[in-house]
Amino acid sequence: MGIVGNKSETKPMSRGQRITRRRLRAGVQAVFFLLAPSVYTAAFAGVKELASAIGAGEPLALSSFTAALLAVCAYTVVFGRFFCGYACAFGTLGDAVYALSQQLQRRLGRRLPRIPDAAARRMQRIKYFVLAAIVALCAAGVYAGLSGWSPWDVFSMLTALRWAGAPYALGFVLLGLIVAGMAVKERFFCQFLCPMGAVFALLPVLGRYTRRRENCLPRCAACAASCPVGVETDEDNARMGECICCGACSDICPRRNISYGGRLRDGNAPLLVLLRAGILLALCAALALVRVL
Ligand code: SF4
Numbered sequence: 537m538g539i540v541g542n543k544s545e546t547k548p549m550s551r552g553q554r555i556t557r558r559r560l561r562a563g564v565q566a567v568f569f570l571l572a573p574s575v576y577t578a579a580f581a582g583v584k585e586l587a588s589a590i591g592a593g594e595p596l597a598l599s600s601f602t603a604a605l606l607a608v609c610a611y612t613v614v615f616g617r618f619f620c621g622y623a624c625a626f627g628t629l630g631d632a633v634y635a636l637s638q639q640l641q642r643r644l645g646r647r648l649p650r651i652p653d654a655a656a657r658r659m660q661r662i663k664y665f666v667l668a669a670i671v672a673l674c675a676a677g678v679y680a681g682l683s684g685w686s687p688w689d690v691f692s693m694l695t696a697l698r699w700a701g702a703p704y705a706l707g708f709v710l711l712g713l714i715v716a717g718m719a720v721k722e723r724f725f726c727q728f729l730c731p732m733g734a735v736f737a738l739l740p741v742l743g744r745y746t747r748r749r750e751n752c753l754p755r756c757a758a759c760a761a762s763c764p765v766g767v768e769t770d771e772d773n774a775r776m777g778e779c780i781c782c783g784a785c786s787d788i789c790p791r792r793n794i795s796y797g798g799r800l801r802d803g804n805a806p807l808l809v810l811l812r813a814g815i816l817l818a819l820c821a822a823l824a825l826v827r828v829l
């Protein structure tokens with residue numbers, strides 16, 4: 537693992553190394569999907585709980601949901617959106633649907649319509665309106681009556697293998713539409729609609745991927761082209777909060793020009809990924825324990 541400043545280390549990563557890293561990421565995602573599929577919904581329930589308490593003028597209390605929210609946010613401040621890139625079940629669902637859709641499109645020789653990059657960047661703002669609307673509805677005390685609309689509640693039920701029936705029919709339809717969007721655009725829900733994604737994007741993140749422009753190859757844009765959420769990897773980029781720490785840009789860069797947390801040249805090194813995943817898994821286990829106790 538090199539430190540930024542060593543300009544002689546410019547050998548691109550081999551295809552085999554990149555494949556190993558993609559497989560490691562898929563493996564970590566599978567583990568979290570199986571062992572901790574509800575962390576996303578628990579953290580989001582924490583947002584709703586806080587908004588409802590503030591709206592009702594009640595004192596803020598530390599419940600299992602608010603604990604999940606605080607824990608995931610604190611983790612994200614330290615490690616960047618590793619949770620989004622490697623551990624969120626909804627994000628993993630999006631990656632799986634998109635990969636499947638790409639494969640099908642290749643086999644059939646037909647391409648789905650593409651959302652232009654500029655439009656996608658504008659659409660990323662929608663999630664802040666979604667977050668604001670849900671917070672307002674919770675604060676007004678009316679959100680509970682609309683829970684049958686919630687696609688994430690339906691997703692949560694499906695991953696827990698239970699189904700609450702007709703009251704959630706609209707949420708089921710919305711989930712179907714979201715899955716259709718996931719087939720068209722990589723990380724569709726994360727980029728455009730996820731209210732938790734909006735919370736994460738606003739956090740002051742320490743651990744994230746940034747690049748040194750001065751060391752770039754002329755006319756190279758490999759990092760931006762590989763990014764699933766359309767981020768230009770720059771320290772001074774106002775949209776860096778969108779980065780989900782997937783490491784694709786750092787793996788593809790022919791100059792090894794992208795660093796993690798401002799220091800680590802290879803922030804996507806397998807050991808580092810396993811370390812971050814291990815800490816997150818321990819955190820999820822602690823949260824599960826809090827819920828049981
Ligand atoms: S943006 Fe939302 S859905 Fe996507 S990975 Fe992050 S928390 Fe999960």
Ligand code: SF4
Binds near residue numbers: 756758760793
């Ligand atoms: S892939 Fe590397 S060299 Fe190319 S633009 Fe990105 S940071 Fe620069």
Ligand code: SF4
Binds near residue numbers: 766769779
């Ligand atoms: S490709 Fe790079 S900038 Fe884009 S989400 Fe992944 S780590 Fe972040």
